Amino acid sequence: MKTMLTIAAATFTLAASGAAYAQADLLKANGCMNCHDIATKKVGPAFKDVAAKFKGKADAEKMLVAQLKDGKGHPAVKASEADISTMVKFVLAQ
Numbered sequence: 001m002k003t004m005l006t007i008a009a010a011t012f013t014l015a016a017s018g019a020a021y022a023q024a025d026l027l028k029a030n031g032c033m034n035c036h037d038i039a040t041k042k043v044g045p046a047f048k049d050v051a052a053k054f055k056g057k058a059d060a061e062k063m064l065v066a067q068l069k070d071g072k073g074h075p076a077v078k079a080s081e082a083d084i085s086t087m088v089k090f091v092l093a094q
Contacts, residue, residue: 023090030079032087038094044074051094064088 027033035043045053054060065084068077077084 027087030077047091048094051092061088
């Protein structure tokens with residue numbers, strides 16, 4: 001039983017890390033990492049700082065997706081709304 005739990009935990013961890021890598025790749029593919037970094041400020045704020053700024057705000061994801069899609073306060077991101085939403089969720093989870 002203990003072995004099964006260990007295998008299940010390892011599988012979940014690998015799946016979760018794979019999803020995080022996919023989201024990071026999406027950020028790179030859309031040029032986000034040219035101006036942003038996960039932990040340090042570049043031209044734009046670090047993703048962890050963005051997450052801290054919007055922590056606890058229920059409408060943060062919706063607002064950020066709209067800003068990125070429409071180019072208000074940030075250059076417009078030329079990605080599908082679903083991809084933008086995925087990237088915003090990743091940033092807010094930092």
